[in-house]
Amino acid sequence: MSRAAAIGRRRGFSHALGELLRAFNTNVTSWIGLGIFLTIVLLAILAPVLAPYDPLEQNIVARLKGPSEQFWFGTDVYGRDILSRLLYGARVSLIIGTTATLIAMVVGSAIGILSGYVGGRVDLAIMQLMDVLMSFPTLIMGLMIVAVLGASMGNLIFAIALTAIAPFARIARAPTIAIKQRDYIEACRALGYSDLRIMAVHILPNVMAEIMVMGSLWLATSIRVEASLSFIGLGLKPPTPSWGGMVREGFEVILDNAWLSIFPSLAILLIIFALNMLGDGLRDAVDPKLRGGE
């Protein structure tokens, strides 16, 4: 009895996650990817503790110093410590990237499941709209929105999330169409469950694995788009450190002082690389299940 009473409500999700992890386990590169990503997250969280200097503090005497024992990654044109700025910049990238991806994941999956479940003309109309959204290159769309609304963190998140909704909707819709015809969904209808319950409790856990894979890949894209927008000057306003912004600042002096751009570039490269490895691992983990069917 106590066992029965201890059962939570998230079993669907924990099962989907468990399945994913089991297959994921055998994949070394995905573990490396996850390791690198979590390390960066940890460094970003611990930035106030780890950063040797204030990321905003200017030091005219120590401007454009190369990497040394005192400044591991050197200093920029205002004499600010690049390592400290990188650590704090990671926070910006991660907050914008993850928030935007999560919003897109939730909204996109909801739209996709609804569209696939309802079907017919509603489905057609929604997916046409998604196709229109998808026809804009991510960066152009982000550029347009930020240019119109202004470059605040909220707007950046909105812009990036908007571009990612359509792919999530598509990835959630396809399996929904297959699943809604399964016997157990018919059984749910025979039990009088509402459409909302069928979608949220019975279909969502079945498409969770695909959504998670998409999530890890889009997190990389979101971070890249944020960096790109910052690089072209549509990111957060200086002096707030962001990786893309740092590359841009270093770009002006790249011929003489390359490290200004190199270190933030490497940071962007590393996190995107890690997330792609993670995403590929997850995708491989999900794939055999898709091929095998239920």
Added chain:
Amino acid sequence: MATAFKVEPAEPVLSVQGLTTSFRVSGDWHAAVRDVSFDLAHNETLALVGESGCGKSMTALSIMGLVPKPAGRITAGRIMFEGSDLVSLDREAMRRIRGNRISMIFQEPMTSLNPVLTVGFQVAEALRYHRAMGGAEADRAALDLLEQVKIPSAARRFKDYPHQFSGGMRQRVMIAIALACRPQVLLADEPTTALDVTIQAEVLALLAELKQAYGMSMVFITHNLGVVAAIADRVAVMYAGEIVEVAAVRELFRRPRHPYTELLLRSIPRVDRHVSHLETIEGQVPSIAAMPAGCRFAPRCPLREARCDAPPPLAGAAHHVVRCWVRSEGGGHG
């Protein structure tokens, strides 16, 4: 009337009256279920018998309000249950009846449970949804149900997933879910067809036992006449979307009146009688778009006469009705 010895002719639990469910086939509407009427008494098991595609499943789905739209719809008839006509109920009211007052179990236990949700969760869900039970209370009740349907060591298996259960066990779980809210009527759509014979017998025994314990009525859909003999009180034989004969189970097996029923019974192998070969029924069920205007069985019927070109009514004494011009005369028309 044959029911005259009853003190009071009890109100039927479920009364299907002139139900016609049609489907659109290349632009035209054709009746897959035509003018089907039957009453289901309290604690009675009515078997709906017929071959594949004769409309027996569609009759059940019509009662549940689950006719696939927009290709199909109920075009005529009433389904009276607890004082209201299910055909005219709105979606919300119908949803409160499904799985709660009228439940249904399906043929395929292997695929009728959600593979990513635990068995316990799926049983408890019906209670949480229809009975607004809290999590712990619903889980306790669900465990009781799993024990009632005789899942061995149910407490230990509560958190197991459907793939860890055999077909027979899954069908027991389906029964537990269907009966969770103690429905008045259970529609069982070939619940034992996918199971092997020994498991079939166990599930039938379980259904009969639970029917008594819960005092519910059951519509049992099957094409297996052996199963009918084991579980039913009354039998309605369907052919090409129509009920062609209704009788108590013993009466039907002893004195089948409709030529289709008779041929069906003659085509089952029997252990108590030596026969050199089994009879078959010549021909095929006419397709939904090409139904004969008269008796639908006429093209395959050995007793066919000229008057069979007109549609025969369901006629006969109340305890045994038959839809046949030739056979309804002899056995007390009127």
